[in-house]
Amino acid sequence: MKSGSRNMIVFYGSQTGTAEEFAARLAKEATRYGMKAMVADPEECEMEDLPKLQEIENSLAVFCVATYGEGDPTDNAQEFFEWLNGGDADLSGLRYAVFGLGNKTYEHYNKVGIELDAKLEQLGAERVFELGIGDDDEK
Secondary structure, X not given: OOOOOOEEEEEEEOOOOHXXXXXXXXXXXXXXXXXXXXXXXXXXXXXXXXXXXXXOOOEEEEEEEEOEOOOEOOHHHHHHHHHHOOOOOOOOOOEEEEEEEEOOOOOOOOHXXXXXXXXXXXXXXXXOOOOEEEEOOOO
8 A cells, every 4th residue: 555645844933044944954855755845934824724734644844943032932933932822722633843953052042942842742743753952053
């Protein structure tokens, strides 16, 4: 029995462009392995429709998120985080992975990625890969 193609959408929370660039590279790499992949800015998406993603067979949501300022989401991810923390989202069946981008020299190192990973699980989503932590200080 042949399974359907794998579908991945890579959302990014980026202030300076690093997370957006990383998301694009990840999506491009996924296509090399036969996946259908696209990059999405949460600010330009109806994130309330995120639960519908699980209706697509073999789908995966990947979140590449940077931590900004005093441990805050980036400007383009602010509304998404407000919606997640609103308390009424049900993400049961959504398969996801989170990669946080940060710099360990900052006080709130990867806070947004860590909190997003925990929040998605709390809302019923299924983690398919452990939280990834990127450190810009390690060049």
